[in-house]
Amino acid sequence: MKVAVIGGTGFVGLYVTRQLLAEGHMPRLLVRPGSETKIENPSACEIVHGEVGDKVALEQCLTGADAVIYLIGILREFPARGITFEALQYQGVVDTIAAAKATGVSRFLLMTANGVRAEGTPYQRTKYQAEIALKGSGLNWTIFRPSVIFGDPQGRMEFCSQLKKDIIDSPLPAPLFYAGMLPLKAGEFELAPVSVTDVAKAFVLALSESRTQSQTYGLCGPQRLSWKAILGVIAAASGKTKMMLPAPATAIQAAASLLDRYAWFPISRDQLQMLMEGNVCPENDSFARLGLTPTHFGVDQLDYL
Missing domain, CATH: 3.90.25 (UDP-galactose 4-epimerase; domain 1)
Structure with a gap:
């Protein structure tokens, strides 16, 4: 399966890409200028150069893909540098949904965060709004809401x-x-710290499990x-x-x-x-529902x- 990954050079993206390759999938990564060195195994991946705000690059990344995974998230925004929750956690998802529809990609996996809600902080609110946009898109969606994620960052933030x-x-x-x-x-x-390896396994498992469609999973450690x-x-x-x-x-x-x-x-x-x-997850049963054992x-x- 060819899988477009938006946010593939980040912390979670590194592990998702690694898991995709381990399961025999072909990752196609949208890579912004300057992030090429963050790709762990570039010869095994397809690379599309561009920013998430570049709609042409988004469509190029999704063209011919079987599914798309959206992983971009930031903990703090710096508007003077163009780094905002609205742009990266909401508008980027909306634009990727439009690119999926334009290119015929029907399967969409989204990472948000445990605790997102409509009346929360700007971080929580934009993640929640992205979920609403995806649920109303008509695409076959799955949403993952991790708690705090731990694992070897390999030079990234963790x-x-x-x-x-x-x-x-x-x-x-x-x-x-x-x-x-x-x-x-x-x-x-x-x-409830959750292992980044477990998060990556959940994403890749969902690609081949139709039972995960139209489901939201809170990913908390045990x-x-x-x-x-x-x-x-x-x-x-x-x-x-x-x-x-x-x-x-x-x-x-x-x-x-x-x-x-x-x-x-x-x-x-x-x-x-x-x-x-x-x-923490009010009902910490998502890994059991997925058939995985959390670390x-x-x-x-x-x-x-």
């Missing part, structure tokens, strides 16, 4: 390596964020872990012990309101809000740190 860099390697104590005035539940909000516990695992995997202290979210949000426009500031107001909402999150899985 949850655990980013926390190691910004928090564990910092000389400052690790922040245990809490809402309100009293630190009674500091760092107790829960996440454990619900507190922020404090996750920081402890990352520290241990890094060969370190780390002091942790309660940190009021209001103070961090105040600082972010002044500084999160700059890429060097480690977290935005919206990221902190979403983090403290937690990120546990622990020191042994973080040797890349």
Whole structure:
């Protein structure tokens, strides 16, 4: 099967492309200028050069494909550089849907995120709007909503390596964020880290399983872990012990309101809000529905740190 991959040079895209090749599929990657070196096995893939905003390049990428996978997502936007949630997480999906219809590609797999909703942050809202657009497109769709994703980033941005860099390697104590005035539940909000390899397997399995059509899967790992516990695992995997202290979210949000426009500031107001909402699946049965066994999150899985 020939599969057009939009976002194939990113973190998840690397593993999806690798899994496609392992299963005997032919990936065709839309590659923006300057990202050619991010392709792991370029001789085994078809390459179309262009940006997601280039409708001609999108149609070229999808022409003759049997399916399309859309993986583009960003954690922060920088409008001055043309990097926005609206452009990359919503309009890019809308344009890819139009290209699919124009080229006769009926199968569309989309990655959004666990917790997306209509009235959420701009990140959550644009992901949700992309889902609505796909569901109303008339195409054969499948949507995957991963929690926080971990795995060897191989030079890309990834949850655990980013926390190691910004928090564990910092000389400052690790922040245990809490809402309100009293630190009674500091760092107790829960996440369900999911392996990038498992996410890639889910995508590629869906290509050949008709039962996955018109289905939405929340992809969460098998454990619900507190922020404090996750920081402890990352520290241990890094060969370190780390002091942790309660940190009021209001103070961090105040600082972010002044500084999160700059890429060097480690977290935005919206990221902190979403983090403290937690990120677990209410019904964590998607991997069982897919016939896959998810990977546990622990020191042994973080040797890349």
